[in-house]
Amino acid sequence: MINISRLKVDFISGTQSKKIIEGIDVHVDEGESVVVIGPNGCGKTTFLHTIAGLNDNYSGTIEIEEDRSRVALILQEIGLLPWKTVWKNATLGLDLQDVGDKSRAEELLERLDLMKYKTDYPSQLSGGERRKLGLVRALSVDPKILLMDEPLVSLDEFTRERLQNTILELWKEKGLTMMLVTHDIEEASFLGERIVVLTPSPASVKEVVGNETMGDVGFRRSEDFYGTAQKLRESLP
Ligand SMILES: Nc1ncnc2c1ncn2[C@@H]1O[C@H](COP(=O)(O)OP(=O)(O)O)[C@@H](O)[C@H]1O
Ligand SMILES: [Mg+2]
Numbered sequence: 414m415i416n417i418s419r420l421k422v423d424f425i426s427g428t429q430s431k432k433i434i435e436g437i438d439v440h441v442d443e444g445e446s447v448v449v450i451g452p453n454g455c456g457k458t459t460f461l462h463t464i465a466g467l468n469d470n471y472s473g474t475i476e477i478e479e480d481r482s483r484v485a486l487i488l489q490e491i492g493l494l495p496w497k498t499v500w501k502n503a504t505l506g507l508d509l510q511d512v513g514d515k516s517r518a519e520e521l522l523e524r525l526d527l528m529k530y531k532t533d534y535p536s537q538l539s540g541g542e543r544r545k546l547g548l549v550r551a552l553s554v555d556p557k558i559l560l561m562d563e564p565l566v567s568l569d570e571f572t573r574e575r576l577q578n579t580i581l582e583l584w585k586e587k588g589l590t591m592m593l594v595t596h597d598i599e600e601a602s603f604l605g606e607r608i609v610v611l612t613p614s615p616a617s618v619k620e621v622v623g624n625e626t627m628g629d630v631g632f633r634r635s636e637d638f639y640g641t642a643q644k645l646r647e648s649l650p
Pocket of ligand 2: 562
């Protein structure tokens with residue numbers, strides 16, 4: 414469970430203080446998937462970093478009913494280590510937590526078809542494969558909560574849809590509590606049980622769109638999917 418209330422963030426540069434987040438309330442139940450959508454530059458990354466504990470400079474409350482070691486974050490720029498192999502990147506979280514058993518990373522690499530690149534380096538992978546490796550690394554530590562910042566940005570449409578399907582399957586299978594931020598309307602409509610629409614900077618909640626019938630791959634072709642996408646289009650600036 415994640416509970417965020419009255420979250421505010423100001424950034425101070427020199428003598429100037431700039432409002433980045435003006436007040437966000439979001440609740441994510443255990444096992445729920447919430448997508449936060451907003452235009453570029455509205456404060457989504459700042460929001461997610463603050464929830465993940467990477468920014469102490471906020472007011473309001475952030476409650477996460479889970480041990481920090483069970484919270485995984487996938488950054489917008491993925492954060493793979495270029496000097497480490499695919500295998501070493503995949504097992505990084507396990508190494509950091511001193512877990513000797515690497516079987517979960519191995520299973521995920523197999524499942525996402527990356528095992529064949531085990532001894533390669535991230536620079537030898539395609540954009541989609543790098544994104545998959547980020548997902549493997551995040552999930553190999555068996556998190557309960559998964560936070561993702563624009564996880565599929567700058568991929569071709571085909572790869573993006575395939576990876577959205579993968580994220581959906583993993584979310585359901587592992588019962589993850591998921592929060593994803595994006596500026597992509599179709600991604601939000603496909604992956605969010607609820608979608609929180611943010612205003613342009615400084616960010617606050619403009620609207621929350623329910624999308625309860627999502628949850629399988631065929632949803633992309635349903636009327637509800639188009640209905641949700643249309644609501645988001647009307648709500649976004
Ligand atoms: N460390 C920082 N110091 C000052 N301003 C920042 C910092 N990080 C981001 N910003 C500003 O905060 C605003 C929101 O940025 P960001 O959270 O990255 O938006 P988004 O992810 O929605 O594109 C932008 O105007 C950006 O310039
Ligand atoms: Mg961002």
